[in-house]
Amino acid sequence: MDTIIPAPQGFSGHTADYVVQAIRQGILDGSLPAHQPLRQDRIADTLGVSKVPVREALIQLKAEGLVTFTPNRGAVVSELSAAEAVEIYTMRIALELAALRIALPRLDRARLIRAESVLSILEQEETRAQWGRLNWEFHQTLYQASGMPRMVETIRALHDNVGRYLLIYLADPQYRRASNEEHRRILQACRDRDSTAALEQLRVHLEAASRELAAFLEKPRAERTMGGSDHVG
Amino acid sequence: MDTIIPAPQGFSGHTADYVVQAIRQGILDGSLPAHQPLRQDRIADTLGVSKVPVREALIQLKAEGLVTFTPNRGAVVSELSAAEAVEIYTMRIALELAALRIALPRLDRARLIRAESVLSILEQEETRAQWGRLNWEFHQTLYQASGMPRMVETIRALHDNVGRYLLIYLADPQYRRASNEEHRRILQACRDRDSTAALEQLRVHLEAASRELAAFLEKPRAERTMGGSDHVG
DNA sequence: CGATGTATCCATGGATACCATCATCCCAGC
DNA sequence: GCTGGGATGATGGTATCCATGGATACATCG
Numbered sequence A, B: 001m002d003t004i005i006p007a008p009q010g011f012s013g014h015t016a017d018y019v020v021q022a023i024r025q026g027i028l029d030g031s032l033p034a035h036q037p038l039r040q041d042r043i044a045d046t047l048g049v050s051k052v053p054v055r056e057a058l059i060q061l062k063a064e065g066l067v068t069f070t071p072n073r074g075a076v077v078s079e080l081s082a083a084e085a086v087e088i089y090t091m092r093i094a095l096e097l098a099a100l101r102i103a104l105p106r107l108d109r110a111r112l113i114r115a116e117s118v119l120s121i122l123e124q125e126e127t128r129a130q131w132g133r134l135n136w137e138f139h140q141t142l143y144q145a146s147g148m149p150r151m152v153e154t155i156r157a158l159h160d161n162v163g164r165y166l167l168i169y170l171a172d173p174q175y176r177r178a179s180n181e182e183h184r185r186i187l188q189a190c191r192d193r194d195s196t197a198a199l200e201q202l203r204v205h206l207e208a209a210s211r212e213l214a215a216f217l218e219k220p221r222a223e224r225t226m227g228g229s230d231h232v233g
Numbered sequence C: 001c002g003a004t005g006t007a008t009c010c011a012t013g014g015a016t017a018c019c020a021t022c023a024t025c026c027c028a029g030c
Numbered sequence D: 001g002c003t004g005g006g007a008t009g010a011t012g013g014t015a016t017c018c019a020t021g022g023a024t025a026c027a028t029c030g
Helices: A015-028 A042-045 A051-064 A083-106 A111-122 A129-148 A151-169 A173-191 A195-218 B014-029 B040-047 B051-064 B084-105 B110-125 B128-146 B149-171 B173-190 B197-216
Strands: A067-069 A074-077 B067-070 B074-077
Touching: A015 A042, A015 A051, A015 A151, A042 B110, A042 B197, A051 A067, A051 A074, A051 A151, A051 B051, A067 B040, A083 A151, A083 A195, A083 B149, A111 A129, A111 B074, A111 B173, A129 A151, A129 A173, A151 A195, A151 B067, A151 B084, A173 A195, B014 B040, B014 B128, B014 B149, B040 B051, B051 B067, B051 B074, B051 B149, B084 B128, B084 B197, B110 B128, B110 B173, B128 B149, B128 B173, B149 B173, B149 B197, B173 B197
Parallel strands: none
Antiparallel strands: A067 A074, B067 B074
16 A cells, blocks of 8 residues: 555546545555555545545445455455355356356457457466456456446456455466466357357356365465465466 | 434444435335435434435445435436346346355255245235335345355345335236246245256246336336335235 | 453544535526 | 526535544553
């Protein structure tokens, strides 16, 4: 949080939304680790706002599941249990398969090209910080064609909840390669308008991630290797 | 809102949660109709709290989709378009089928009896005000056996978004009878541990509601008969 | 030396007062 | 009849104050 620039200028909309963005980004890129206390006046000072919009932001993030409140003790960054991870992936599989099924017949050339382009960047990206964003960008590009913004938004919130841990999983080059291949198969099936194959590949993709994340979270915290470096290779 | 007793006494937890409950109830039972402005200081006075927790409550309800914000104009009760209704039911079908599939093998005797009891009350209930609550109570009883609280909570929020309109749909005795029969078929399939039938009946149930609600919302507002009386028969 | 009680500190959660900004409405003036 | 410009009122945000309860350090007692 210290490094976040206190720059609310040029921001339209509610101040709370600005605070939400700042905190969310900190959680997603790992600079705000699980159990990190989120002190209201400290955040207010850092971002150059007052306490009220900070509390409003924390409440929004609570609704997304990214922070957890304890009465009279304030908010901390949420920790995910293995069971919760499985639950989130269960919801993601249900919703993302539905979204893709609806989106498939509406995927136009432009969108497929865009998905292809995101995927190429993702495959060559060596910096962990961008993986989560690009990964979501790829999936979102497909789902948006469903014309169901609320469903896409719900899926995004679920994705954000596992985003931090996904980075750890992707730090292993083997899993990263597998993930990229799964993305390619999904995209190819979309190009072929092969609905059955696309949905099946998406299911495989999500189930693999669910399995690996659950296995990771079932290990005691001490044994977990969080992937130290910003570069792999 | 005028009739709500300003009685925060005996309420543990955050004041905002108390305000959320009050406003949510007003929206669900129809006393706060769509497009009703939700004035912050008026609500604060009525409930005997200050403005701050009211704004926090409105933000929570925004996250649930029950209220809509317009910059510098505050919050109003959300209105649902036909497209949004279809979107919500698409999400409900995806999530509720997944929840029921997981819950089915874990449904014990006690829970089935509880569901049966809720259904009996619902079938004999003549007062509209309770229909929404009892309807959700029935579905929730089944889904809770999944052991996935977050999924159940997400489904509840989606249910609340269509709850108001469901009442109109159920005001027609014909649809009400059909709905009750669908509930019975779902419950019977659960008792028989017939997973395929239970999921299929749930899908039929939700798709029927989706179809009727979409048809209702596609009519111009002037033509809509909102079902005047509190009693049918 | 360990367990328990106590004083202090500190952050939360909420109330209150105040203010800039923006939307809306009403009305004069053309 | 249309337009422009105050009143008016609500939002959204700041600053300040305070009661409550958790946490910690310390002191006292067994």
